[in-house]
Amino acid sequence: MTDVSRRKVLSLLAGGFVAFLASPSAVDAMPTIRAGDICKKLGRRTTEGNKTFECVNSNGKRVWKRVTKTTQPTSTTQPATPTTSEVKVLDSSALTVGKSENVVVNSGGRNFAVVVTRTSAGVFAFNRACTHQGTLVTVNSLNQLECISHGSLFNLTTGAVIEGPASRALTSYKVTERSGAIYLTL
Ligand code: FES
Numbered sequence: 467m468t469d470v471s472r473r474k475v476l477s478l479l480a481g482g483f484v485a486f487l488a489s490p491s492a493v494d495a496m497p498t499i500r501a502g503d504i505c506k507k508l509g510r511r512t513t514e515g516n517k518t519f520e521c522v523n524s525n526g527k528r529v530w531k532r533v534t535k536t537t538q539p540t541s542t543t544q545p546a547t548p549t550t551s552e553v554k555v556l557d558s559s560a561l562t563v564g565k566s567e568n569v570v571v572n573s574g575g576r577n578f579a580v581v582v583t584r585t586s587a588g589v590f591a592f593n594r595a596c597t598h599q600g601t602l603v604t605v606n607s608l609n610q611l612e613c614i615s616h617g618s619l620f621n622l623t624t625g626a627v628i629e630g631p632a633s634r635a636l637t638s639y640k641v642t643e644r645s646g647a648i649y650l651t652l
Pocket residue numbers: 509596597598599600601613614615616617618630631632
């Protein structure tokens with residue numbers, strides 16, 4: 467084989483190898499993240515090619531889970547959109563100091579999941595939809611509002627984030643108490 471034809475053969479082989487590495491099928495064949503791999507930060511998302519993974523809690527372990535574009539928040543209520551109407555939610559006697567109640571408030575034809583708490587400082591009400599992805603928060607044993615999906619924690623009387631991945635406070639509602647009843651303005 468002459469020098470020229472040997473060079474041609476070598477250049478064709480090298481070009482084919484580069485094309486293989488750059489092809490989508492080659493990239494797909496070598497993912498760096500797979501569902502079930504260990505991850506570090508709950509709620510973090512990353513995309514590999516056309517696949518998106520989210521770091522979730524699974525049986526006490528933090529692992530990557532594949533998510534699809536059609537994944538919806540697990541909230542069962544509408545997002546908090548104020549309608550500025552006052553709604554009676556509880557009798558005052560039903561909420562003693564230190565107690566929280568979960569209520570569903572219908573306003574403007576829509577249902578809102580709300581947690582109402584009475585402390586010695588007053589009565590506080592927040593939409594229960596976690597500001598991360600909408601899972602409903604519940605009061606935990608430390609008197610914090612906790613989201614079980616990815617572990618966000620919120621202050622029970624201010625709604626502020628104590629721990630992420632949520633980065634925004636819960637939506638709060640104005641509380642009015644009169645004539646033995648508690649009203650929220652939604
Ligand atoms: S939905 Fe992710 S922390 Fe609440």
